[in-house]
Amino acid sequence: MAITKQNLLALNGDEAVAYAVKQSDVDVVSAYPITPQTIIVERFSEYVHNGEVDTEFVCVESEHSALSMCLTASATGVRVFTASGSAGLALMHEILYVTSGARAPVVMAIVNRALSGPINIHCDHSDSMVERDAGWIQIYVENSQEAYDSIVQAFRIAEHNDLLLPTMVMLDAFFLSHTLESVNVLPDETVRKFVGTRKIPLVRGHKGKLVPFKLDPENPITMGPLDLYDYYFEHKRQQEEAMQRAPRIIKEVHDEYARISGRKYGNGLIEPYRLEDAEIATVCLGSTAGTTKTVVDQLRTKGIKAGLLRLRTYRPYPVQDIINALENVKAIAVMDRSHSFGAHGGPIFHEIRHTLYEASIHPQIVDYIYGLGGRDMPQTLIHEIYKDLQKILETKRVEKPIQFIGVRE
Amino acid sequence: MASKWKFTIKDLAEKPEIFMSGHRACAGCGPAIAYRQILKATRGPIIATNATGCMEVVSTIYPYTAWSIPFIHTAFENVAANAAGIETALKALKKKGQLKYDNVDVIAFAGDGGTYDIGIQALSGAAERGHNFLYVLYDNEAYMNTGIQRSGGTPHGAWTTTSPAGRVIPGKVRYKKPIAYIMVAHDIPYVATASIAYWIDLVRKTRRGLEAEGPAFLHALAPCPRGWRYDTSKTVEIARSAVETCVFPLWEAVDGEYALSAPSKVIALKPERKKPVKDYLKVQGRFRHLFTPKFEYVIDEIQQIIDRRWKRLLKKCGMT
Numbered sequence: 145m146a147i148t149k150q151n152l153l154a155l156n157g158d159e160a161v162a163y164a165v166k167q168s169d170v171d172v173v174s175a176y177p178i179t180p181q182t183i184i185v186e187r188f189s190e191y192v193h194n195g196e197v198d199t200e201f202v203c204v205e206s207e208h209s210a211l212s213m214c215l216t217a218s219a220t221g222v223r224v225f226t227a228s229g230s231a232g233l234a235l236m237h238e239i240l241y242v243t244s245g246a247r248a249p250v251v252m253a254i255v256n257r258a259l260s261g262p263i264n265i266h267c268d269h270s271d272s273m274v275e276r277d278a279g280w281i282q283i284y285v286e287n288s289q290e291a292y293d294s295i296v297q298a299f300r301i302a303e304h305n306d307l308l309l310p311t312m313v314m315l316d317a318f319f320l321s322h323t324l325e326s327v328n329v330l331p332d333e334t335v336r337k338f339v340g341t342r343k344i345p346l347v348r349g350h351k352g353k354l355v356p357f358k359l360d361p362e363n364p365i366t367m368g369p370l371d372l373y374d375y376y377f378e379h380k381r382q383q384e385e386a387m388q389r390a391p392r393i394i395k396e397v398h399d400e401y402a403r404i405s406g407r408k409y410g411n412g413l414i415e416p417y418r419l420e421d422a423e424i425a426t427v428c429l430g431s432t433a434g435t436t437k438t439v440v441d442q443l444r445t446k447g448i449k450a451g452l453l454r455l456r457t458y459r460p461y462p463v464q465d466i467i468n469a470l471e472n473v474k475a476i477a478v479m480d481r482s483h484s485f486g487a488h489g490g491p492i493f494h495e496i497r498h499t500l501y502e503a504s505i506h507p508q509i510v511d512y513i514y515g516l517g518g519r520d521m522p523q524t525l526i527h528e529i530y531k532d533l534q535k536i537l538e539t540k541r542v543e544k545p546i547q548f549i550g551v552r553e
Numbered sequence: 554m555a556s557k558w559k560f561t562i563k564d565l566a567e568k569p570e571i572f573m574s575g576h577r578a579c580a581g582c583g584p585a586i587a588y589r590q591i592l593k594a595t596r597g598p599i600i601a602t603n604a605t606g607c608m609e610v611v612s613t614i615y616p617y618t619a620w621s622i623p624f625i626h627t628a629f630e631n632v633a634a635n636a637a638g639i640e641t642a643l644k645a646l647k648k649k650g651q652l653k654y655d656n657v658d659v660i661a662f663a664g665d666g667g668t669y670d671i672g673i674q675a676l677s678g679a680a681e682r683g684h685n686f687l688y689v690l691y692d693n694e695a696y697m698n699t700g701i702q703r704s705g706g707t708p709h710g711a712w713t714t715t716s717p718a719g720r721v722i723p724g725k726v727r728y729k730k731p732i733a734y735i736m737v738a739h740d741i742p743y744v745a746t747a748s749i750a751y752w753i754d755l756v757r758k759t760r761r762g763l764e765a766e767g768p769a770f771l772h773a774l775a776p777c778p779r780g781w782r783y784d785t786s787k788t789v790e791i792a793r794s795a796v797e798t799c800v801f802p803l804w805e806a807v808d809g810e811y812a813l814s815a816p817s818k819v820i821a822l823k824p825e826r827k828k829p830v831k832d833y834l835k836v837q838g839r840f841r842h843l844f845t846p847k848f849e850y851v852i853d854e855i856q857q858i859i860d861r862r863w864k865r866l867l868k869k870c871g872m873t
């Protein structure tokens with residue numbers, strides 16, 4: 145398949161998301177505004193009010209209702225989308241679990257924003273990190289182009305009949321949501337064809353007959369039942385099995401999309417950057433990866449063997465890909481844009497260190513908590529991290545495994 | 554919006570059960586009776602959603618179900634949003650020509666806790682947005698599923714486990730939130746109160762609610778022998794007594810215009826038929842403490858509240 149000719153638009157991250165949703169033949173959008181996600185809802189409102197899209201769009205009275213509506217609309221068999229972040233995502237918390245438990249393939253954009261208190265509208269990952277166990281696929285994007293591409297992919301992933309897992313796509317507040325970038329967009333028909341129509345799988349219904357897995361008066365089924373200790377565990381296990389199938393499907397969708405768009409993000413799960421021969425490397429996700437790539441390039445010109453691993457999907461967590469990518473790196477710095485209070489480092493640090501326990505070589509590994517509440521992460525600070533890594537490489541010693549960087553002491 | 558639907562008891566008896574036997578409600582459960590009666594009023598394809606609470610729990614224990622129509626439960630506080638989601642999806646399917654039916658009715662069920670308290674935000678939002686569905690509040694006047702705790706629908710003076718009949722404070726201090734009036738104030742096409750003791754009225758009102766174009770709200774009093782502390786054989790009697798004492802008058806408001814329904818209208822026209830609230834209270838264990846000398850004054854308070862509300866309702870109905 146040839147790469148499709150595309151249009152170059154000047155869009156910020158939120159607009160890129162709204163544009164992708166407009167093109168994806170979404171039946172129901174229900175949302176509630178929260179800065180910095182607001183622009184998604186506003187742009188989408190304009191599309192609706194100008195007749196550019198025929199989605200049923202409902203501005204509800206809270207995020208809780210937004211997701212509740214999406215959940216049952218999805219259970220009725222249609223394609224749905226919502227967006228949120230921060231306090232809004234926290235208000236959805238309970239329904240996130242219900243949505244994944246109901247196997248409703250809802251797609252949601254999250255503009256990552258700090259959680260109160262104190263109240264703060266800027267970027268960090270504390271909102272979506274705490275939802276990593278909610279049974280949703282989580283994709284963190286680096287720039288607005290990827291936000292656009294990932295939303296289109298997300299519908300295919302979530303609705304895949306081997307998965308039926310709700311999917312969230314994360315973009316960094318303001319750094320992406322409000323910053324204008326050049327974004328290549330595919331033609332409407334190309335996206336429509338790529339996302340296709342939602343296919344509903346068959347399940348065993350009340351009378352043992354195979355019936356569509358949706359609320360259908362012709363073939364009634366009971367959804368969201370009381371599930372006691374005799375079945376609940378099995379249903380949770382099924383969710384995990386779907387998660388185990390997700391890496392393959394995410395990669396397939398990502399590759400198929402790459403063939404029409406010409407854009408690839410690593411293998412769809414992780415994006416290694418100059419890691420082949422790297423001795424020192426950082427691990428991060430989101431927009432910081434972009435800045436870090438520049439720093440890596442600078443270090444490389446000086447002959448320093450630096451690299452970067454960007455996690456694109458954090459759920460499912462691609463264990464083997466991470467081991468393969470990092471196994472030969474000698475010193476690793478994990479960058480956590482959220483903190484787990486009272487714990488031994490941030491959430492990504494926990495998982496990366498734990499993962500490398502299974503690797504044949506055990507590198508030195510440190511954690512940097514950075515950028516909480518939108519605190520800038522300039523190149524100079526990233527240089528400092530690599531400098532620390534060089535020191536660890538020389539001394540083979542980690543003096544302080546967990547550090548806050550860019551904070552006034 | 555006069556419903557043209559006429560039915561006989563035979564019609565109802567011959568209608569297949571939607572809320573089927575085999576559910577696990579307690580003996581004498583008022584809400585279970587309400588569900589069965591309400592679902593006799595359906596007119597065609599229908600999808601139901603239910604808030605967390607007794608009725609959801611007793612009817613959907615996996616892998617069993619008491620529902621012969623599509624049904625979904627998601628959480629405690631969001632059933633109105635759930636109904637809105639179903640209705641919106643049906644609209645989208647219809648627009649695309651993918652709906653086999655001209656119309657699919659959507660019905661949302663919730664208890665008093667899921668309505669007066671935690672669910673009122675989603676309910677108010679859905680009403681304001683004008684989603685076309687019938688919301689049924691089955692009111693057993695406490696959180697029964699979690700073991701008889703007070704709700705905004707628990708009446709003045711009632712014992713519950715979180716408004717106990719203590720030595721100092723005799724049961725619930727505050728009155729019952731006037732939820733149905735609040736719903737009328739949302740300016741929606743149809744609001745009505747009903748009681749399982751007057752089943753013709755209940756069935757007819759359900760049908761009107763389903764036929765209304767836009768949000769409809771049906772407030773059905775449904776006594777609970779477990780929580781109200783009475784013999785399981787007395788459920789319907791008590792539901793009737795609530796109407797006869799004007800504790801729970803029956804009325805409907807079509808496009809905001811109030812009208813008393815027959816069982817309450819009779820009392821309005823012949824005030825001598827209005828029974829004292831004491832009759833209603835004394836058969837229920839949850840009010841037993843009020844019949845001690847120390848707390849007798851609460852019965853008077855309750856009578857005053859009921860009288861005041863009755864007078865106000867008569868005014869709304871143009872009956873004074």
Ligand SMILES: Cc1ncc(C[n+]2csc(CCOP(=O)(O)OP(=O)(O)O)c2C)c(N)n1
Pocket residue numbers: 584605606607608629630663664665666667668693694695696697698699704
């Ligand atoms: C957010 C949340 N809080 C609390 C609960 C626990 N809970 C489940 S049902 C229920 C009470 C239900 O009461 P009501 O709506 O009156 O229905 P009933 O059980 O009386 O039929 C409560 C408190 C819950 N499921 N979710």
Ligand code: SF4
Pocket residue numbers: 577578579580581582583584585607608611693697698776777778779780
């Ligand atoms: S506790 Fe009350 S409402 Fe709940 S099932 Fe039993 S009788 Fe019905």
